[in-house]
Amino acid sequence: MIKTLNLELVATVKRYGDTVAVDAINHKFKSGTYSCLLGPSGCGKSSTLRMIAGHEQVSEGDILLGGANITDLPPASRGTAMMFQNYALFPHISVADNVAFSQKMQGIAKPARLKRAMELLELVDMVSYADRLPDQLSGGQQQRVALARALITEPSVLLLDEPLSALDPFLRIKMRLELKRLQRELGISFIHVTHSQDEALALADDIIVMNGGKIEQAGSPRSVFNAPKTEFVAKFIGGHNVLQVKGAPVAVRADRLEVSRTTGDGGARLTAAVRDVEYLGSTVNLALEAGSAGDLTAAMSDEAFFADPIEIGTTVFLNWKPEDAHSLAA
Structure with a gap:
């Protein structure tokens, strides 16, 4: 036994x-x-x-x-x-x-x-x-x-x-x-x-x-x-972006990063250029270059992406909900 x-x-x-x-x-x-x-x-x-x-x-x-x-x-x-x-x-x-x-x-x-x-x-x-x-x-x-x-x-x-x-x-x-x-x-x-x-x-x-x-x-x-606790975990476990918000590091999941072609009524938190587009079946990953915020990834559903495809080189505007920003240990 x-x-x-x-x-x-x-x-x-x-x-x-x-x-x-x-x-x-x-x-x-x-x-x-x-x-x-x-x-x-x-x-x-x-x-x-x-x-x-x-x-x-x-x-x-x-x-x-x-x-x-x-x-x-x-x-x-x-x-x-x-x-x-x-x-x-x-x-x-x-x-x-x-x-x-x-x-x-x-x-x-x-x-x-x-x-x-x-x-x-x-x-x-x-x-x-x-x-x-x-x-x-x-x-x-x-x-x-x-x-x-x-x-x-x-x-x-x-x-x-x-x-x-x-x-x-x-x-x-x-x-x-x-x-x-x-x-x-x-x-x-x-x-x-x-x-x-x-x-x-x-x-x-x-x-x-x-x-x-x-x-x-x-x-x-x-x-x-x-809920990754550190920047290392957020990056290694995958699917997260590490950003500085009010001087503190936070993780935002790639699928919670909102990508728009316009700034919208409330403005945009970040502006980024699309460096690459990766089709993964049910999702499409956008590799983004966001200036001082560094390289980021946004994950869109294939339905949302192909309803209005975004070309490499396009400038896009990024937002996320406050509750989707998870604080990390400094």
């Missing part, structure tokens, strides 16, 4: 020589949730995941699972399992034997471990590929096998290091749905490292945005997207 347990980072630090990769972060991952560590390359997210897994030594601080301190335990004794970015399947043994490998190392008899491996392969819809070798599988199929292999250890927490980055866009979206389905069905915690904002917004119950080894903001996808 898989136990669902809270995982907690307590002032956790990772140093590589004089470089601080993870800077005394604190966070509690609630049991049975899907969390995404989100941030650019070098922000400390993968180092954090590898410390949780036991593949990197903690320089300072603690990692607690269900209240027990697992900081110094070896990977196999932690109650976590890690699915690596490159899947790391053994090329010379079958899919079923790959999945069963950890139980073989534990001395579990072959019939019992293969029976359990087939149960996990059924969970990821890969039973019909049980006798194949990994190089006879597509990338998406290899990923499913790697998932089954990680899950056979019955972890309380499954750790995923950029698991979708090697897949094509169509398969990436399909596997996003599969990962979320699996997490719901298993009821265990998933902690998923990604640099993709779309991926984090689509998957996570809890997004942890990292920058420079620190946690800039954590919360539900909707709260992080609608």
Whole structure:
């Protein structure tokens, strides 16, 4: 029976020589949730995941699972399992034997471990590929096998290091749905490292945005997207413009920026030149150059845009409602 347990980072630090990769972060991952560590390359997210897994030594601080301190335990004794970015399947043994490998190392008899491996392969819809070798599988199929292999250890927490980055866009979206389905069905915690904002917004119950080894903001996808706390989060999460209003930085969502050809009765807050037009299907993004306000983006519905198309080079006037300007930390 898989136990669902809270995982907690307590002032956790990772140093590589004089470089601080993870800077005394604190966070509690609630049991049975899907969390995404989100941030650019070098922000400390993968180092954090590898410390949780036991593949990197903690320089300072603690990692607690269900209240027990697992900081110094070896990977196999932690109650976590890690699915690596490159899947790391053994090329010379079958899919079923790959999945069963950890139980073989534990001395579990072959019939019992293969029976359990087939149960996990059924969970990821890969039973019909049980006798194949990994190089006879597509990338998406290899990923499913790697998932089954990680899950056979019955972890309380499954750790995923950029698991979708090697897949094509169509398969990436399909596997996003599969990962979320699996997490719901298993009821265990998933902690998923990604640099993709779309991926984090689509998957996570809890997004942890990292920058420079620190946690800039954590919360539900909707709260992080609608109420970024810092300029970094507003820009990295996407879909926002950062503006100076009365000397203070504010974020205005691109879809809340009103674009007009005339100033209107109340005048315009900003004037901008249209630098580019990007058609995205249901929306059209305008790349704007707004003088001292810098480069901005406005998102219009395709219906509104094509009712009166705006050409590159056109001067437009920008407004937004006061309630759509969200204050940021200085």
